[in-house]
Amino acid sequence: MVEERIWTAALVVIGDEILSGRTQDKNVAQIAQWLNVQGIRLAEVRIVADRQEAIVEAVNALRVRNDYLFTTGGIGPTHDDITVDAIAAALGVGVVHHPGAVAVLERYYATRGGATEARLRMARVPEGAELIENRMSGAPGIRIGNLFIMAGVPHITAGMLDALTGTLEGGRPVVSGTIGSWAPESEIADLLAAAERAHEGVAIGSYPFFREGRTGANFVIRSPDADQVERCMAELAVALAAAGYPTVAGGI
Amino acid sequence: MVEERIWTAALVVIGDEILSGRTQDKNVAQIAQWLNVQGIRLAEVRIVADRQEAIVEAVNALRVRNDYLFTTGGIGPTHDDITVDAIAAALGVGVVHHPGAVAVLERYYATRGGATEARLRMARVPEGAELIENRMSGAPGIRIGNLFIMAGVPHITAGMLDALTGTLEGGRPVVSGTIGSWAPESEIADLLAAAERAHEGVAIGSYPFFREGRTGANFVIRSPDADQVERCMAELAVALAAAGYPTVAGGI
Structure with missing residues (x-):
């Protein structure tokens, strides 16, 4: 490669x-x-x-x-x-x-x-x-x-x-996808780290928020490889749901 | 000193x-x-x-x-x-x-x-x-x-x-005053530079804007010496008015 x-x-x-x-x-x-x-x-x-x-x-x-x-x-x-x-x-x-x-x-x-x-x-x-x-x-x-x-x-x-615009040489743009969940970050930290490790070249950012008296976080999955982003996002959504934290596509 | x-x-x-x-x-x-x-x-x-x-x-x-x-x-x-x-x-x-x-x-x-x-x-x-x-x-x-x-x-x-708050040692806070005028920056550049030179320890920032189809700028006068700020701001206002650009206290 x-x-x-x-x-x-x-x-x-x-x-x-x-x-x-x-x-x-x-x-x-x-x-x-x-x-x-x-x-x-x-x-x-x-x-x-x-x-x-x-x-x-x-x-x-x-x-x-x-x-x-x-x-x-x-x-x-x-x-x-x-x-x-x-x-x-x-x-x-x-x-x-x-x-x-x-x-x-x-x-x-x-x-x-x-x-x-x-x-x-x-x-x-x-x-x-x-x-x-x-x-x-x-x-x-x-x-x-x-x-x-x-x-x-x-x-x-x-x-x-x-x-x-269009005059500078570059590579593949980074593609990102976002999912959100009413999950306290500290509950799903291991799960996030595992999802990042399982998808080479993918970076997952976790951005907590406090709203309506509840804690949640948005997860931004980034990579130049759009397929990798899709796969990682889908698997992360399944893992979060299995842990009791259903996700919202596009973020909360 | x-x-x-x-x-x-x-x-x-x-x-x-x-x-x-x-x-x-x-x-x-x-x-x-x-x-x-x-x-x-x-x-x-x-x-x-x-x-x-x-x-x-x-x-x-x-x-x-x-x-x-x-x-x-x-x-x-x-x-x-x-x-x-x-x-x-x-x-x-x-x-x-x-x-x-x-x-x-x-x-x-x-x-x-x-x-x-x-x-x-x-x-x-x-x-x-x-x-x-x-x-x-x-x-x-x-x-x-x-x-x-x-x-x-x-x-x-x-x-x-x-x-x-209040736990870190510091000096005198910088005091700032702002005046604004419907003056194109390029018309009053020399006047601004002269005002800064005339007041030791004072820095004047010039921040242009474009609004309602007209050009203007806000001038921010900064120094730890509040009297210097007052004096410089007053003299600058007089000089700008004399050049045909009346000023607005506090900025536009």
Whole structure:
């Protein structure tokens, strides 16, 4: 049997507003779900402050050990937007105005007061970069090698992900199935572990909840092999029912 | 002038369910806000998979360079709950059943079917650890030195944070003020940078939005010095108004 190649990505979320608790991050879940459709696994995430050393450290640690690296945040026109400079420093390249980005911004701001110097800051890219289309607002995203520099505002990031859909090489997407049961986790822990052991390449996650005064859990069965997921889920449902915990397909 | 001591914490979020995009993390924002009230800054976050090597690497990297380290997730009774073993490995200590935790679980499960072996897995702690009270469900959190091992389910984590309130040494909490304006960021970027430069120790974050077909931004002024925040916010409001962008206190 040939070992299946697993494609991985990492994400660096850049922003004091996430670390202060002011803003609830939405990009981790959004990018994770999008990556899975591309057959790429989100392997690790770091959330760092708007400080160049912090960004450089995270980018350099993660880009060498993953197939792709995404960043979100810090690509606007204000003083706290330092992502482009930090990534250029991490890669050891200069920062240039990208002619394509200048053209995009000049077109976008033609009817909005003109492309001022402050606005053209958003055309600055690490040397050697390409653009990622942004249909939502002026400033494009940036691609340099396996590194993707995205917006912080989630709906703008969503548009950039759309523009990238189908362009990244990946493997088989992970398929998942969920069943739920009003079972206390601690009652069925052995049974779950046995089900995971019996199906190679399958990972079972157990997510407890407390509702209506009762304890239950949802079980998420994940594998790139859809047949394995089906088989494992069916056998687990039988085992849980036999233990006195009937299951609900799709989760509770 | 004596340099003000800044207390920092890091957070390791442990869980495949966050990295797959299945579950939206809530603990980063919740812990960040709680830490700020304690006078401690959340300096960095890593989200890692349910794999021992990944947990060990993150814990060892972050605990030495922060005053406190928190983890969330992976302390239940099932096979995917490996946090205690991974942290014990990171610290180079063994894993023991904590007598206090055994007592808590025996009491909790006395009327719920008894403290089975699977349930007593939740009494396992790295050697030398103390317990963090959990008023929500059976299994306590765990403290070992500057390391705090918390639940993954946000409302259980919230209860554990309550139990820790006021027990951690910190500095002055960061105070923040927000003003908003219907100003395109790129129009007022220089003005913002100047306001930040003019007030030592103050950080201004600029958070753009697009609403009702118009562009605006909220500006968050942060410092441990409440007077500095007040002054900077007042001067920024005047400068923005003079540039043609009246402001709204508290943000838009």
